[in-house]
Amino acid sequence: MSDKEDLEFVLTQELSKKLWKKLFAVEYIVTSLDYWRKKQGKKYTVLQTGDEDFECDCESWYYGSGLVRIQLEGGTSRFLTCKHMRFVLKEKKISFRKIW
Numbered sequence: 392m393s394d395k396e397d398l399e400f401v402l403t404q405e406l407s408k409k410l411w412k413k414l415f416a417v418e419y420i421v422t423s424l425d426y427w428r429k430k431q432g433k434k435y436t437v438l439q440t441g442d443e444d445f446e447c448d449c450e451s452w453y454y455g456s457g458l459v460r461i462q463l464e465g466g467t468s469r470f471l472t473c474k475h476m477r478f479v480l481k482e483k484k485i486s487f488r489k490i491w
């Protein structure tokens with residue numbers, strides 16, 4: 392496979408990922424839970440792309456700091472979450488436990 396074909400393959404994959412997200416991801420807008428940021432009207436966007444697949448545009452998620460590993464009730468896999476994702480889960484009344 393030539394380099395060009397390789398690149399096109401990657402681009403196509405990226406595109407389909409984006410398209411998939413556009414079609415199926417559920418978007419939640421979470422107002423900051425932090426007192427001062429809330430006052431400033433800071434909002435975060437949590438994207439859910441699967442039962443256990445989330446993305447968030449907050450600093451914690453971006454830098455991978457202050458994240459908590461959780462397991463959904465009845466679930467088998469463990470995954471990292473920021474507090475906004477956990478907030479969304481609580482809002483949806485989905486039970487989970489924190490794994491330390």
Ligand SMILES: [Zn+2]
Binds near residue numbers: 449475
């Ligand atoms: Zn977040």
